[in-house]
Amino acid sequence: MEKRISPDTNVADLELEAIIGFNGHGPTGLKCHPDQEHLVYPLGCTDLFQAINTQEQNFLHGHGNNISCVTISKSRTYIASGQVTFIGFKADIILWDYKKRELIARLSLHKGKVEDLTFSPNDLYLVSLGGPDDGSVVVWSIAKREAICGSAAAGLNVGNTTTVIFSRCRDEMFVTAGNGTIRVWELDLPNRKIWPTECQTGQTKRIVMSITMASDDSFFYIGTTTGDILKMNPRTKLLVDTGPAKDKFSLVMSAIKCLKMGGLLVGSGARLLVFCKSPTYKSIRKIQLQGAITSITLQGEGHLFIGTEESRIYRVNFTDFKETLIATCHFEAVRDIVFPFGTAELFATCAKKDIRVWHTLSNRELLRITVPNMTCHSIDFMRDGKSIISGWDDGKIRAFAPETGRLIYVINNAHKTGVMAIATTSDCKRVISGGGEGEVLFLKVRVWQIGCQTQKLEEALKEHKSSVSCIRVKKDNEQCVTTSTDGTCIIWDLVRFRRNQMILANTLFQCVCYHPEEFQIITSGTDRKVAYWEVFDGSVIRELEGSLSGSINGMDITLEGVHFVTGGNDHLVKVWDYNEAEVTHVGVGHSGNITRIRISPGNQYIVSVSADGAILRWKCPFAS
Numbered sequence: 001m002e003k004r005i006s007p008d009t010n011v012a013d014l015e016l017e018a019i020i021g022f023n024g025h026g027p028t029g030l031k032c033h034p035d036q037e038h039l040v041y042p043l044g045c046t047d048l049f050q051a052i053n054t055q056e057q058n059f060l061h062g063h064g065n066n067i068s069c070v071t072i073s074k075s076r077t078y079i080a081s082g083q084v085t086f087i088g089f090k091a092d093i094i095l096w097d098y099k100k101r102e103l104i105a106r107l108s109l110h111k112g113k114v115e116d117l118t119f120s121p122n123d124l125y126l127v128s129l130g131g132p133d134d135g136s137v138v139v140w141s142i143a144k145r146e147a148i149c150g151s152a153a154a155g156l157n158v159g160n161t162t163t164v165i166f167s168r169c170r171d172e173m174f175v176t177a178g179n180g181t182i183r184v185w186e187l188d189l190p191n192r193k194i195w196p197t198e199c200q201t202g203q204t205k206r207i208v209m210s211i212t213m214a215s216d217d218s219f220f221y222i223g224t225t226t227g228d229i230l231k232m233n234p235r236t237k238l239l240v241d242t243g244p245a246k247d248k249f250s251l252v253m254s255a256i257k258c259l260k261m262g263g264l265l266v267g268s269g270a271r272l273l274v275f276c277k278s279p280t281y282k283s284i285r286k287i288q289l290q291g292a293i294t295s296i297t298l299q300g301e302g303h304l305f306i307g308t309e310e311s312r313i314y315r316v317n318f319t320d321f322k323e324t325l326i327a328t329c330h331f332e333a334v335r336d337i338v339f340p341f342g343t344a345e346l347f348a349t350c351a352k353k354d355i356r357v358w359h360t361l362s363n364r365e366l367l368r369i370t371v372p373n374m375t376c377h378s379i380d381f382m383r384d385g386k387s388i389i390s391g392w393d394d395g396k397i398r399a400f401a402p403e404t405g406r407l408i409y410v411i412n413n414a415h416k417t418g419v420m421a422i423a424t425t426s427d428c429k430r431v432i433s434g435g436g437e438g439e440v441l442f443l444k445v446r447v448w449q450i451g452c453q454t455q456k457l458e459e460a461l462k463e464h465k466s467s468v469s470c471i472r473v474k475k476d477n478e479q480c481v482t483t484s485t486d487g488t489c490i491i492w493d494l495v496r497f498r499r500n501q502m503i504l505a506n507t508l509f510q511c512v513c514y515h516p517e518e519f520q521i522i523t524s525g526t527d528r529k530v531a532y533w534e535v536f537d538g539s540v541i542r543e544l545e546g547s548l549s550g551s552i553n554g555m556d557i558t559l560e561g562v563h564f565v566t567g568g569n570d571h572l573v574k575v576w577d578y579n580e581a582e583v584t585h586v587g588v589g590h591s592g593n594i595t596r597i598r599i600s601p602g603n604q605y606i607v608s609v610s611a612d613g614a615i616l617r618w619k620c621p622f623a624s
Contacts, residue, residue, distance in 0.1 A: 014573055014587030014618050017605070018057055019043055020363045021329045021614035022311045023591075026068065027163075027210065027254060030295035030307035033098070034076045039297075039305060039313070042067035043614060044571075044591025047081050047096070052299070055363065059589075062094045062103050066591045068131075073119040078104075078142065080126055082114025087133050093117065095126070095145065105145035110134045116164045120171040125187070127174050129153060129164045137164065137176060139187060139194060149192045154181045163208060167234070169217045175234065177208035177222060184234050199237045206230065212258040221264060221278075223256035229264070229281050243281035249274065257296040257304075265304065267293025273306060273316065273323075285321045289314055291331075311613060328365060330356070334609035337596050340381040340402070341426075344600035348388055348402070349609055350376035355390055357402060360605065360617065369405040371398070377436075378422040389431055391419025397433055397448070397455075411448060411455050423471035423480065430458070430494075432480055434468020444468050445482050447494065459497040463490050469525075470511045474518055481521055483509035489523055491535060501538035505531065510553045510568075511596075515578070516561040524552035524566060530576070544581050546574070554597035554608065563622050567594030567608050575606070575621060585621050590614060 021043050023029060031040045032052075039050045045067060047060035063083045068091075070081045079096040091114050093107040113131025119142075120126070126140040130153065138150040153161035159179025167173040172187040182199040210223035219240060222230040227248035231240040250270030257265040263277040263284070269292040275285040291310030298304050299315075306314040306323070311331035314323045330351040339347045346366060348357045352375050357367040375393040382389060387399045387408055397411040397419055415435030423432045431448040444464035449456050466486035473480045479500065483489045489503040489512060507527035514521055520541065524530045530546040533539065546552045550569025557564040557578070567573045571594060573587035592612030599606055599620065606618040 011583050012585045012621070014575060014585040014606070014621065016046075016059055016061075016587065016589050016616060017619050018363050018617040019046070019048055019059075019589070019614065020358065020617075021612075022307065022313055022327060023612065024291060024294050024307050024309045024311045024331065026294065028295050028297075029070065030297055030305060030313065031070060031072055032297040032299045032305055033072055034074065036299050040070060040072060040079065041307070042070050042081060044589060044612065045083070046589050047079065049101075058101060060094075060096055060101060060103075061588065062096075062106075063092065065091075068114055069116050071117040071119055071126075072098075073123045074121055075123050077123060078119065078126075080117050080119070082110070082117055082128060084113040084131070085111075087112050091131070091134075093126075093128055093140075095142070107140055107145070107147070109138055109147055109150070110136065115160075115162060118164050118166045118174065120166050120174075121168055122171050124171045125166075127164055127166060129161060129176060132160045135160070137161070137185070137194070148189070149187075149194055151194050151196065154178060154183070155198065159207070163211050165211050165213050165220070167217050168213050168215050173217075173234065175211060175213070175220055177211050179207045180205055182208065182222065182230075182232065184237055197237050199232055199239070201230065201232075201239045204230065204239060204242060209254055210256045212256045212264070214258050215260050219278075221256055221258060223254070223266065227268070229256070229266070229278075231278055241279045243279060244276075245280075247282070254292060254294050255296040257298065259298075260301060265296050267296050267306065269293075271308070275321065287316070287321060287323055289323060329615065330354075330613035332613055333592075333595060333611040334613060334615060335376065335595055336378045337598050337607055337609045337615070338379050338381055339598055339600050339607075340385050341383045342601050344602050344604045347598070347600070347607060348379055348381065349615060350379045350390060351613065352376070355379060355388060355400065357388075358615070360600070360607075363617075367402070367405050369400050375418075377418060377420050380422050380424045382424050382428045383426045384428050386428075389422055389424055391415075391422040391433055393418040393436075395419060397422065397431065409455055414446065414448070415444075421468045421471045421482070423473050425473055425477040425494075426475065427477055430477070431455075432471050432473065432482075432494075434464075434471055434482055434484075436467045437485075444484065445471075445490075445492070447497070461490075461492055461497065461499075463499055463502065464488060469509055472512055472514055472521075474514060481512050481514065483512045483523060483525070485509065489521070489533070491521075491538070501535070503533055503538045503540075508551070510551060511555040513555050513557045513564065515557065516559055522555065522557070522564065524555055524568075526551040528552060528568075530555075530566060532581075542581060547572075550593070553593065553595050556597055556599045558599055558603055558622070559601075563599075565597050565599060565606055567597040569593045571610075573597065573606065573608050573616075573618060587616075587618050589616050 045063040110130040112133035161178035206224040255267035291308030295307030313327040355369040399408040417436040421434035445461040464484040485508040507525040528547040532541040552568035575585035592610035
């Protein structure tokens with residue numbers, strides 16, 4: 001579904017500065033540009049260019065939904081990317097000018113999804129393959145920016161076609177393959193037709209995951225789900241050989257690449273990168289990586305880059321066949337983000353089993369704290385910067401040293417069903433935690449006293465009936481506000497340990513912020529509304545339509561109280577003027593639901609995180 005930005009002409013675009021993220025799930029999603037200086041890969045609805053040496057990033061925005069495939073022309077001139085959309089709706093292909101970083105043409109014929117794309121060797125044509133609900137292959141003229149001809153990608157009683165590759169030498173021949181089908185196609189330009197010939201593999205029937213062509217078109221090689229390689233002759237359309245005979249590659253043959261020097265690079269679902277040669281296909285060299293391999297791309301003949309399902313990018317020197325990790329990020333939902341007090345130089349995020357500390361400007365991971373088989377739901381920095389406080393699904397609160405990741409202390413049995421939200425006081429003497437679903441009735445918020453050697457429960461606050469989603473502490477540490485998915489927002493007295501006010505709404509509250517003057521709070525949740533409330537009596541002051549589709553999950557406000565930001569299931573980052581209650585800027589870039597969002601100290605950046613593991617840094621339009 002395409003993202004719609006408000007038609008209000010006063011709403012400006014929020015400038016995207018950097019992305020930390022790589023979707024390793026897409027096959028062959030990572031590409032090395034022929035200039036050998038840039039990596040190209042999609043993340044959500046954005047095409048991303050990253051300089052290999054400097055890590056500088058550039059972005060191409062134009063897709064309305066997740067990008068499904070990217071290809072680069074041999075001449076370096078063009079890049080093409082295709083997207084997914086709803087069944088029955090047209091899925092765009094965008095043709096880009098690489099040097100100018102501009103959209104040249106939008107090509108729309110396929111429905112549902114563009115499965116794969118490939119350029120002809122002399123940039124005359126682009127071939128596109130539709131997804132399972134489309135099933136067609138289309139040849140486009142690059143010069144005219146229009147479709148020349150098309151056809152059903154596979155014959156009757158045959159499964160989906162999943163991959164396409166052009167001849168390396170001829171502009172009139174390409175190959176498609178998929179579930180039980182391997183076809184060589186010839187382009188008949190005078191008659192505007194393409195003619196397929198089904199390749200003969202005898203009794204060998206395979207589901208094809210990847211395909212690569214020899215540099216002289218003498219053969220093409222097929223990687224399969226059964227862990228073997230098929231070598232095909234494109235002239236005779238016959239199977240030449242298959243292997244390895246015994247020790248097949250484990251799991252899915254997710255990536256395969258033919259080298260000019262001879263031999264094949266094979267990436268498997270078993271996390272192995274293997275160099276082998278026909279006809280035996282036995283491993284000559286191999287290395288174990290982290291995550292199933294989904295992309296292999298060459299930087300000349302001396303180096304290659306590998307993308308894995310765990311969102312890691314490796315650089316491999318072919319001479320010694322040694323890997324270097326050059327990029328890593330979360331590959332599961334990011335649940336929280338926090339800046340240390342008073343500095344924008346670094347920030348921390350948490351996902352399923354780890355907490356990561358990042359250097360803001362370089363996007364570099366400085367520290368990773370891992371607790372195996374656990375999920376971290378929430379984090380906060382103590383104001384003195386000496387510890388990261390975190391809440392986990394095993395019901396424990398863990399404190400770590402932010403420089404080394406050393407475990408400082410653990411509060412066991414903080415909440416029986418997991419610690420879902422956490423906050424610290426500015427005097428570093430207390431931690432307030434919120435529990436999850438299924439906890440003992442009315443026992444959702446706890447206040448912990450943190451000493452030099454001991455941590456003890458100071459009070460249990462028993463009002464919320466469901467999971468606590470967010471906690472914010474007043475500057476004087478005498479009050480805090482908590483929100484819950486039971487539709488309540490409670491302002492607590494932390495001196496007398498009693499409820500001051502309870503706000504009820506027909507929503508599952510997801511986030512809350514104190515206005516810096518602390519006479520008002522703002523909330524949002526699944527009702528898609530942003531509400532202003534009076535702290536004194538809990539009365540609603542104003543209610544805004546915060547989103548056209550889906551919950552608002554994250555919110556933060558500036559220290560001056562002039563602006564605040566929101567993000568949620570509509571994938572949009574919105575900057576609001578607090579007094580005018582209007583959106584001033586909208587940021588488009590996320591492909592997953594935004595889970596949390598923060599404004600950095602000093603108003604330099606806005607950082608948003610999402611359910612697909614991405615971290616996006618935006619230029620703050622109201623920077624101090």
